Amino acid sequence: MIRRILLVAGGTGGHVWPAIAFGDWVKRHHPEVHLGYLTGMRSLELEMYRSAGLDPHIISLEGSPLGAPRGQRLRRWRQQFQGLSQSAECFREERPDACVLFGGYLCFPSLLVAKMRGISALVHEQNAWAGKTARLASRMGVPVASGWDRCAPFAEGRFTPVGVPVRSFHLVSRQEAWQRLGLEGEAPSAPIVAVMAGSLASHPLFLQVQNLAREDAFASWTFLFLGASSCLDRQGNRILLPRRWDVEFLYSVADLAVLRAGASTLTEVRLAGLPALVVPWRHATGDHQRANALQFCRDNVGQIWDETTGTEEELATQLKRLEASRQEHPRSGRDMYNAAERISSDLWRVLIAPLGERRGLL
Numbered sequence: 001m002i003r004r005i006l007l008v009a010g011g012t013g014g015h016v017w018p019a020i021a022f023g024d025w026v027k028r029h030h031p032e033v034h035l036g037y038l039t040g041m042r043s044l045e046l047e048m049y050r051s052a053g054l055d056p057h058i059i060s061l062e063g064s065p066l067g068a069p070r071g072q073r074l075r076r077w078r079q080q081f082q083g084l085s086q087s088a089e090c091f092r093e094e095r096p097d098a099c100v101l102f103g104g105y106l107c108f109p110s111l112l113v114a115k116m117r118g119i120s121a122l123v124h125e126q127n128a129w130a131g132k133t134a135r136l137a138s139r140m141g142v143p144v145a146s147g148w149d150r151c152a153p154f155a156e157g158r159f160t161p162v163g164v165p166v167r168s169f170h171l172v173s174r175q176e177a178w179q180r181l182g183l184e185g186e187a188p189s190a191p192i193v194a195v196m197a198g199s200l201a202s203h204p205l206f207l208q209v210q211n212l213a214r215e216d217a218f219a220s221w222t223f224l225f226l227g228a229s230s231c232l233d234r235q236g237n238r239i240l241l242p243r244r245w246d247v248e249f250l251y252s253v254a255d256l257a258v259l260r261a262g263a264s265t266l267t268e269v270r271l272a273g274l275p276a277l278v279v280p281w282r283h284a285t286g287d288h289q290r291a292n293a294l295q296f297c298r299d300n301v302g303q304i305w306d307e308t309t310g311t312e313e314e315l316a317t318q319l320k321r322l323e324a325s326r327q328e329h330p331r332s333g334r335d336m337y338n339a340a341e342r343i344s345s346d347l348w349r350v351l352i353a354p355l356g357e358r359r360g361l362l
């Protein structure tokens, strides 16, 4: 029986929210299980845990040494050793039966500590292209759960697709959501577009969509930019929303989404049933955002716009086309709560619960 689980995640919301979402599900469905959380020292990750009422263990890593600027590599390698002893300290305190690694730069020391202590471990890879931790873990015989049906470069059978655990949101009416976002008056009946650029809020995407929103053809539409900084202008049909964690109101009020292809946002948009224009971030490791976007568009109402080769006219045409398809096929996916619950439940049933019956996976 699994009695104590350590959830490890850090870096961006794309790693941290799946850990928090899965932890919340475990608390609701298996209250007898003790959960511990381990993260890094960046202010954004700490803000996310604290907004969820959690007080995680912290290891003092700034980022991965691999791919770090030349001048920082040595310091980061030193931090990895320090991270190893801090992770070991956390394992000693938490005494987990199992450890689930949701990714981010701080997973490597935890993977090693789990191996040294003979603790069952599992990696959840959110992306359709596996990162370094998942590939290394797989080579060490650690099971890998994935966010999508395909998880390159793994061959089928080397990973188990379960989806990305996301927070279980209840969608509300358009007008209630409008008010809960702090917006005045009646929610407009013309299309509302949610513009989401990941937890780090990709500025170039906001600027591209801002140009589009200024065109006459979109004058009656409303564009809500989540986490946009003040360098965008907030005139006319453009509304800047500060970074906020109650994104269910955005999903409730929006008709369409324009987004980066982070695995969690794509999953949330899918569960909310929003048609989406997906703009993969081209610098993502292994071009994983493009891999995510391709999988999303295969099964959902979505189109990819390539910011390196696509023109603004194409962006406008694709958005209009999405709106036309929304008119033809009314929105599905209002039961976002239960759809999200199923993903965490599958992760538990297929991979975590069996860890209790197997020993020495590492």
Ligand SMILES: CC(=O)N[C@H]1[C@@H](OP(=O)(O)OP(=O)(O)OC[C@H]2O[C@@H](n3ccc(=O)[nH]c3=O)[C@H](O)[C@@H]2O)O[C@H](CO)[C@@H](O)[C@@H]1O
Pocket (backbone or CB within 6 Å): 012, 013, 014, 015, 017, 103, 126, 127, 197, 198, 199, 200, 226, 227, 242, 243, 244, 245, 246, 247, 261, 262, 263, 264, 265, 266, 268, 281, 284, 288, 289, 292
């Ligand atoms: C730039 C980058 O490398 N991004 C990667 C990062 O996630 P990144 O954090 O960029 O993106 P994701 O879409 O995966 O996750 C963002 C999460 O933060 C939430 N959110 C965001 C903004 C906000 O104001 N409020 C809020 O709650 C979203 O609802 C979502 O749950 O890790 C993911 C998982 O490996 C990858 O798929 C992304 O490609």
